Amino acid sequence: MATQSSYFPKIIFFVFTLCCFISNSNARLLSEKLTWKRLLTVDQSGGGKFxxxxxxxxxxxxxxxxxxxxxxxxxxxxxxxxxxxxxPFIILSGRDVLNTTITWDDSGDIYTSPTLSVFASDFMARYLTIENTYGPGAKAVALRVSSERAEFYACRITSYQDTLLDEGGSHFYSNCYIEGGTDFICGNAASLFQKCHIHSISKENGAITAQRRSKPEEDTGFYFVDCRVTGIKSYTLGRPWGPYSRVVFVNSYMSSEVNSQGWDDWGKPSTHSSVYYGESKCYGQGANRSKRVEWSQSLTNQEAHTILSKTMIRAKLKIKA
Incomplete structure (x- = not known):
């Protein structure tokens, strides 16, 4: 494995989060001039080596x-x-997210059903559709990410139940489209979702997130900044897979289909005092907090800044520039 001196950090997530939150800048998150030492081409028509x-x-x-x-x-x-x-150190890239698709239709287990599973560190994917077409009725993961460091740019990730198993590690999702009906962003990673479109296809009150933080000392959670949250019918923002579940939405649009209570306790009232569900500067009809559950948080600018800066991702993707 290469040492840190062999690669200088390409992305420092904490800096980007503060840029997004404080200045709302459109800082460049990924250089278009990535340098690689090995190029492998995949082409179904036979135009590539694979x-x-x-x-x-x-x-x-x-x-x-x-x-x-x-x-x-x-x-x-x-x-x-x-x-x-x-x-490690793989960049998996399509050229057009709408016509470059990895697909499968497995179901039943979140660990064996994924269409794409990522275990290697310093992984990057871009311009790809990753889907599980099984549909409602069972766990059917499209993408499982258990990498220490991983980033996804302009990808479409779609299924119904447990679409994105954001299992563990430090991850970044930028300008991605993520669709599902039940717990479709789940796991216990520390992940920042920036300028992503999160779309619920639940028919009634399906949860977007099921974050699994199990101990108060864990620096994990899902953070949505400058995102767009929509749905076809009523949906909730999240429910606790773990007793210390942590999810925060900052400066994000929420459509009118958000259940007015916002959050669900999954029939576990004991979690009301331990979960951390926060919203700050969100807008749209679904962002009205007047009927939110009392155990969710309405964050001031300073509170949101503190939460992000204390718990944000410290990992760095080591792509050679």
């Missing part, structure tokens, strides 16, 4: 230290894809 994404990932050496760009040409790739722990 016809499947998994074959390209398998070709990356174990204990990889070189930034590897896997360029996925347009097409629908019906395969389950795994990025193993011993293959």
């Amino acid at each position: 016809k499947t994404i998994q074959d390209a990932i398998d070709a990356v050496p174990s204990n990889n230290v070189d930034v590897t760009l896997i360029l996925v040409m347009p097409g629908t790739y019906k395969e389950k894809v795994t990025v193993p722990e011993d293959k």
